[in-house]
Amino acid sequence: MPSTSALPDTGKEAAHVPQYLALRDRIAEGIESGKLAPGGRLPSERQLQLDSGAARGTIREALFQLEAEGLIYRRDRSGWYVSPPPVTYDPTRWAGFMTYVTEQGRTPSTETLSTEEVPAAPAVADIFRVAPGSRLYVVTRRRLIDGRAVLVERITVDPKLAPGLCEHSLNGSLTQILSSHYGLAVxxxxxxxxxxxxxxxxADGLGVKAGTPGLLVVRTSLDKQGRVVEYDQEYWRHDSIRVHVDLTVKD
Amino acid sequence: MPSTSALPDTGKEAAHVPQYLALRDRIAEGIESGKLAPGGRLPSERQLQLDSGAARGTIREALFQLEAEGLIYRRDRSGWYVSPPPVTYDPTRWAGFMTYVTEQGRTPSTETLSTEEVPAAPAVADIFRVAPGSRLYVVTRRRLIDGRAVLVERITVDPKLAPGLCEHSLNGSLTQILSSHYGLAVxxxxxxxxxxxxxxxxADGLGVKAGTPGLLVVRTSLDKQGRVVEYDQEYWRHDSIRVHVDLTVKD
DNA sequence: TAGTGGTCTAGACCACAGA
DNA sequence: CTGTGGTCTAGACCACTAG
Structure with a gap:
């Protein structure tokens, strides 16, 4: 009995592939083959609709999939773009962001969004071993690679260890400042x-939609006396970071 | 001029909150308040539709959001469930999965999906410093916590270091076997x-939809002579793991 | 077999980016 | 201003789970 389908029979009862995944594959191929360069822009959703004949919802499913995989990202109401490669982050090397990004042939930059002195919440007070409500410096920064925001961080420092910290320019290496001006060695x-x-x-700071996937890295830096030098919460775009650790085994 | 809206005026020009985020908040509150216990099942999408009056697509957007946040997960065509808390994974402690999961008051288990002997691909051959095409053991396992699959791993071992490895029961600690039977100390x-x-x-192994977010952890274990004892690629459900590292600074 | 989520359509209006 | 993505509706049929 002949097939009623206009499509050729593959001869294999291939598992049914949803349309949005087929579309995903086509776009992914375009990216991997280099037809779409990192940073390059994809056709608009409505254009993809015309090209593929699928409904816009289906198109968007394919795009969300690629976003989850880290292949593409969006700029709100501007379009979809090909993700640049991630940087590798090695927490065992005490090299700051500026250093290791540069080492990987990329261009880092930093913007300070705010510097405040706020009363310590109980959880934070516990970490710093100070009384709840004690004043702590909180610096919020945004860090970029090749002009694209990749992380927003919130750094907490005890003013007793680094009085007047906020008077410094905080757009470079904070570690550097803590070390050279205050003698704090991690x-x-x-x-x-x-x-x-x-x-x-x-999300607003990174220019992404709230709820997009990310990676939270919390670092607590201690000096020889076990004092907390820096408490840093880094919110990364999930497609921008790889963590690499090389260590000798304890136990 | 009086408002034409039937809703009370909040007095604040609150930023517009999309419906799906409001719905997300309502469900999240139900979870955090404990009305929905970990492992518990959410009402069906169609039921939520009746409760909220929103279209199903909108309901699903809210659910996807919560899934991305790690609050809920789905079992294919069965329903949405509240995620159990994640386990903490410390790569510096040489305790295996079975050990640290138990320590955290949970019940671990392991299933071996396959054990094969396959020719080494160039990249893998390079890691093991053997000729491409050399035979290597590849073990695929699934690991569960309290009966829920949380990771699928693919472990590669050099038969020269652990001949006959596949004859052992591999549902326990592989590290243990490598250490006690072959004297391989990492x-x-x-x-x-x-x-x-x-x-x-x-995704099939974990019973999730292809494309759901995850965390890839690649471990390479070396012995005193710098030989690769174990090369392990672990694919985790993103809501099941937290990595904790405590280390002294090199540089 | 009944109910669930998975996929898909074909519209609509909106807020905002960017020329 | 035009075009973009963001949100939302109201349906439909399918594949699969689970009783």
Missing amino acids: VRNRMDMRPCALVKDV | VRNRMDMRPCALVKDV
């Missing part, structure tokens, strides 16, 4: 990492 | 972590 580094969704605050 | 651990999307293979 000998221990505690880190927590977990996938998260970027909440509105952060 | 002294160095290299790790790479990055957010990813789970491809079909892995």
